[in-house]
Amino acid sequence: MSETNFYKCDLRELEFALFEQFRLGELLASPPFDHISEDEARMILKEANRFAGDILGPTLAPADREGCRLTPEGVKVPKILHNVWHKYYEQGWNTLAMPETWGGQGAPRLLAVPVSEMMSAANLAFHTYPQLTLGVSAVIHGLGSPEQKALFGKKLDTGEWSGTMVLTEPQAGSDVGLSTTKAIPNSDGSYQITGNKIFISGGDNDFAENIVHLALARIEGAARGSRGLSLFLIPKIKVNPDGSLGEANDVVCTRVEEKMGIHGSATCALSFGENGGCVGYLIGGGSSKEGDASGGMQKMFLMMNEARVSVATQALGVASTAYLNALEYSRTRLQGAHHQKGRGEAGAVAIIEHPDVRRMLMEMKCRVEGCRALLYYIRRMDDRISILRASDPQGVGELHDYFSLFIPLLKAHVTDMGVEVASLAVQVFGGAGYTADFPAEQYLRDSRILPIYEGTNGIQALDLVGRKLGQNGGALIQRFSREVGDFAATLKSRPGYEIESGKLEVAVAGFNKVLAQYLQFAAGDKLELILVTGAPFLEMMGHTMCAYLLLEGALIAEAALAELEPESSEAQFYRGKIASARYYTRNLLPLAIALADTIAAGDATALEIPDGGFSLAY
Amino acid sequence: MRHRADFSGGELNVIVLIKHVIDVELNVRVRDGSVVQDGMTYVLSKWDENAIEAALVLKDAHDGEVTAVTIGPERSGESLRKALAMGVDKGVHINDPATEGSDSMGYARILAKTVTRQPYDLILAGRQSQDTDQGGTGPMLAELLNIPLVGNVVEIAAVDGTKLTAHRNGDAGKEVVEVTLPALLTANDSLNEPRLASLRGIMAAKNKPMEILTLADLEIDPATVGAAGAGTEVVEMQPPRARAAGQKFEGAPEEITKEVMGLLVNEAKIFG
Ligand SMILES: Cc1cc2nc3c(=O)[nH]c(=O)nc-3n(C[C@H](O)[C@H](O)[C@H](O)COP(=O)(O)OP(=O)(O)OC[C@H]3O[C@@H](n4cnc5c(N)ncnc54)[C@H](O)[C@@H]3O)c2cc1C
Numbered sequence: 001m002s003e004t005n006f007y008k009c010d011l012r013e014l015e016f017a018l019f020e021q022f023r024l025g026e027l028l029a030s031p032p033f034d035h036i037s038e039d040e041a042r043m044i045l046k047e048a049n050r051f052a053g054d055i056l057g058p059t060l061a062p063a064d065r066e067g068c069r070l071t072p073e074g075v076k077v078p079k080i081l082h083n084v085w086h087k088y089y090e091q092g093w094n095t096l097a098m099p100e101t102w103g104g105q106g107a108p109r110l111l112a113v114p115v116s117e118m119m120s121a122a123n124l125a126f127h128t129y130p131q132l133t134l135g136v137s138a139v140i141h142g143l144g145s146p147e148q149k150a151l152f153g154k155k156l157d158t159g160e161w162s163g164t165m166v167l168t169e170p171q172a173g174s175d176v177g178l179s180t181t182k183a184i185p186n187s188d189g190s191y192q193i194t195g196n197k198i199f200i201s202g203g204d205n206d207f208a209e210n211i212v213h214l215a216l217a218r219i220e221g222a223a224r225g226s227r228g229l230s231l232f233l234i235p236k237i238k239v240n241p242d243g244s245l246g247e248a249n250d251v252v253c254t255r256v257e258e259k260m261g262i263h264g265s266a267t268c269a270l271s272f273g274e275n276g277g278c279v280g281y282l283i284g285g286g287s288s289k290e291g292d293a294s295g296g297m298q299k300m301f302l303m304m305n306e307a308r309v310s311v312a313t314q315a316l317g318v319a320s321t322a323y324l325n326a327l328e329y330s331r332t333r334l335q336g337a338h339h340q341k342g343r344g345e346a347g348a349v350a351i352i353e354h355p356d357v358r359r360m361l362m363e364m365k366c367r368v369e370g371c372r373a374l375l376y377y378i379r380r381m382d383d384r385i386s387i388l389r390a391s392d393p394q395g396v397g398e399l400h401d402y403f404s405l406f407i408p409l410l411k412a413h414v415t416d417m418g419v420e421v422a423s424l425a426v427q428v429f430g431g432a433g434y435t436a437d438f439p440a441e442q443y444l445r446d447s448r449i450l451p452i453y454e455g456t457n458g459i460q461a462l463d464l465v466g467r468k469l470g471q472n473g474g475a476l477i478q479r480f481s482r483e484v485g486d487f488a489a490t491l492k493s494r495p496g497y498e499i500e501s502g503k504l505e506v507a508v509a510g511f512n513k514v515l516a517q518y519l520q521f522a523a524g525d526k527l528e529l530i531l532v533t534g535a536p537f538l539e540m541m542g543h544t545m546c547a548y549l550l551l552e553g554a555l556i557a558e559a560a561l562a563e564l565e566p567e568s569s570e571a572q573f574y575r576g577k578i579a580s581a582r583y584y585t586r587n588l589l590p591l592a593i594a595l596a597d598t599i600a601a602g603d604a605t606a607l608e609i610p611d612g613g614f615s616l617a618y
Numbered sequence: 619m620r621h622r623a624d625f626s627g628g629e630l631n632v633i634v635l636i637k638h639v640i641d642v643e644l645n646v647r648v649r650d651g652s653v654v655q656d657g658m659t660y661v662l663s664k665w666d667e668n669a670i671e672a673a674l675v676l677k678d679a680h681d682g683e684v685t686a687v688t689i690g691p692e693r694s695g696e697s698l699r700k701a702l703a704m705g706v707d708k709g710v711h712i713n714d715p716a717t718e719g720s721d722s723m724g725y726a727r728i729l730a731k732t733v734t735r736q737p738y739d740l741i742l743a744g745r746q747s748q749d750t751d752q753g754g755t756g757p758m759l760a761e762l763l764n765i766p767l768v769g770n771v772v773e774i775a776a777v778d779g780t781k782l783t784a785h786r787n788g789d790a791g792k793e794v795v796e797v798t799l800p801a802l803l804t805a806n807d808s809l810n811e812p813r814l815a816s817l818r819g820i821m822a823a824k825n826k827p828m829e830i831l832t833l834a835d836l837e838i839d840p841a842t843v844g845a846a847g848a849g850t851e852v853v854e855m856q857p858p859r860a861r862a863a864g865q866k867f868e869g870a871p872e873e874i875t876k877e878v879m880g881l882l883v884n885e886a887k888i889f890g
């Protein structure tokens with residue numbers, strides 16, 4: 001049976017973000033990226049789009065229906081994904097932004113973003129496997145010993161083996177420090193691992209010959225809490241010094257979760273060393289000396305920061321294809337009379353003609369584009385760090401800190417917006433959206449994991465207000481507020497943007513007011529008022545950032561528009577960009593402005609309500 | 619002109635003819651008798667992808683070199699680069715404003731001059747290009763070169779010594795055709811499943827040779843090609859007529875058959 005392919009991607013919009021607003025061309029003019037031309041970058045986009053459309057797209061619903069099963073031989077992932085996995089690696093899509101010294105193509109990470117967007121739009125569940133494998137490979141290439149790089153790195157990059165990230169335990173979710181998985185030194189420098197992990201994505205599968213688990217465990221006698229955790233490389237099957245596979249390493253999948261979405265992605269409970277035969281190796285080698293072993297969390301963060309950006313990318317991909325599907329449907333579904341023109345010849349008009357449907361489309365479009373701008377802005381910073389590394393080491397440090405400020409914002413804001421967009425898409429489809437005949441319901445189910453894994457959005461908000469705001473003595477957040485404030489000031493002189501610049505200025509003022517109020521809360525020992533407003537703070541900052549970047553894009557669109565035939569398709573595209581910026585600023589940014597007031601007011605209701613007051617007869 | 623009389627055990631040199639065409643998957647609009655260029659994007663014509671794939675498969679089996687040739691403006695270079703990214707060894711781009719407006723015969727004349735600049739054993743082309751759907755260029759080129767032609771090939775069964783066996787779908791069933799090399803084949807889309815350009819392939823393409831030629835380089839009189847030399851003329855373009863709404867039947871197959879037959883006999887009066 002041939003499957004309907006719902007994959008959709010607006011290449012023109014991606015090219016705008018990449019080449020016009022975030023100036024990939026500039027990055028490609030400097031080392032280490034100057035071996036790639038703009039023509040090549042465009043071809044990469046087109047071919048990735050084709051891979052996502054032709055190869056991955058048709059697997060979306062079948063992989064969802066088949067799901068993953070635990071059998072006596074291990075986990076079976078949907079059959080249709082096997083071929084796709086091999087093709088993905090044959091085509092080398094994982095190597096795009098990998099440094100050349102690791103055997104990759106060394107492209108800017110900015111260029112890898114739209115490619116990941118496309119892959120997750122086509123099949124999010126599938127994309128979790130190569131994305132995690134890439135993360136594991138990066139840790140091994142970056143921190144592994146020479147033997148680890150040689151034995152494990154290459155096979156992860158060819159897709160012969162896959163990788164996982166192993167933190168969660170039944171009693172240790174958001175609070176990883178509660179982990180009880182144990183590591184006991186062996187005489188040869190390796191460790192004996194015992195413990196139970198849950199919810200491990202790709203924890204077992206039947207398309208890779210071997211699996212490389214990167215797991216957090218506590219060496220006997222190490223400190224409590226997350227400080228005492230070390231990072232271990234634990235193969236599913238032991239690897240001989242010559243690279244050949246040895247015997248099984250006593251890692252057993254004991255359960256595969258039944259869940260709401262991403263059914264093609266195996267979520268596994270893993271038991272390590274139940275029979276005393278599980279060997280792990282400290283990342284970077286070294287023996288049982290405490291000095292080599294500590295800092296497991298920091299090492300894991302190398303992967304987790306990257307993973308958080310990837311999760312935002314996944315959210316954007318799904319939101320974008322959900323929007324484009326809703327858009328297409330709204331142009332073909334005939335229903336109701338036009339509010340002025342009546343029913344027309346067909347007896348009903350396409351629903352895109354109804355004001356409320358246009359509103360929903362606009363809500364989706366501006367969120368998708370705002371999030372895309374946010375993501376590309378942050379990724380570009382990453383590439384500038386690579387460029388600066390040679391010339392201006394101090395600049396690197398500052399930029400890197402600024403980059404890290406945005407990680408929790410990016411992860412939480414984009415994934416929250418992604419779910420909203422997917423939900424709106426269901427709404428545009430009406431009853432059809434709730435059925436499995438259309439992809440909208442799957443997009444909603446699939447994207448719902450994104451605000452949860454890689455650190456819940458609640459934990460992201462904590463990271464933002466609890467850690468990042470105070471970092472560098474508050475300099476990072478002030479830099480942010482200055483950057484947006486400066487832009488608002490320049491926008492003021494633009495005729496036609498009075499409303500927008502006004503709103504942006506008010507939003508920045510509100511933001512600054514909250515920062516001042518936070519200092520008061522902290523000084524007055526009212527930390528809980530900061531914690532209870534972390535999520536709204538993040539939302540406020542996210543809307544402000546998206547509005548700012550969309551408006552910057554609108555100015556670029558205005559300049560391009562001046563040269564164009566007003567009704568040409570290019571002109572319509574640019575007018576669409578301007579509409580996104582205006583709509584976001586006039587309809588969503590006011591939420592940020594209102595949030596500033598409520599946050600600064602320091603409402604403690606949620607803190608003061610007695611536990612019994614939530615009821616269920618406490 | 620042939621690379622060698624008998625390549626068995628030796629190399630097979632293949633030339634693939636490709637065209638960069640309007641992407642027909644997009645909404646092509648016609649206004650005032652011509653195609654609206656605004657918003658147009660271009661792609662490698664789909665049957666040419668089958669021809670490239672066939673050439674690459676032959677190369678894997680017999681070694682040798684695959685050269686892709688295209689005629690067209692600057693933008694056509696994109697399809698050549700794509701061919702190189704898929705694995706073709708060498709590109710030849712005839713980029714000359716005087717080629718514009720060529721009909722099939724004009725293209726065939728230019729290609730005849732181009733392909734005979736180097737020895738070859740086989741020429742592959744799509745069975746037609748996706749923009750005009752004419753299917754004339756390949757056969758005309760074979761005629762000009764005086765080499766055998768097999769059109770609409772669905773399988774290349776064997777290449778043996780100086781002979782090649784190809785299958786094509788004929789009216790009476792599958793035709794098995796043997797030709798002596800050099801020969802020209804045009805590809806049906808069921809010939810194979812064209813590979814996608816891999817990331818490595820895209821990155822490797824820039825190091826492959828790409829030759830850019832003008833009509834003067836080929837010693838072609840511009841008056842014999844392009845709009846000037848065309849024997850045919852497109853007088854007007856008309857948008858395809860919108861199809862009337864279809865009718866959907868639901869139910870058990872027997873019932874549907876009865877219902878449809880009834881309609882065909884009584885309403886459409888198809889059976890007299
Ligand atoms: C499909 C899927 C795939 C997964 N893949 C992986 C994987 O590959 N590897 C891996 O290690 N894990 C994985 N996980 C686990 C995932 O990262 C955790 O579920 C997540 O971090 C939350 O932990 P928890 O489920 O224990 O929730 P809890 O920590 O119990 O959280 C429950 C709620 O309390 C909130 N909360 C908890 N602590 C605090 C606090 N201090 N302050 C404020 N709020 C708090 C949370 O935000 C959340 O809303 C996966 C989970 C799922 C469902």
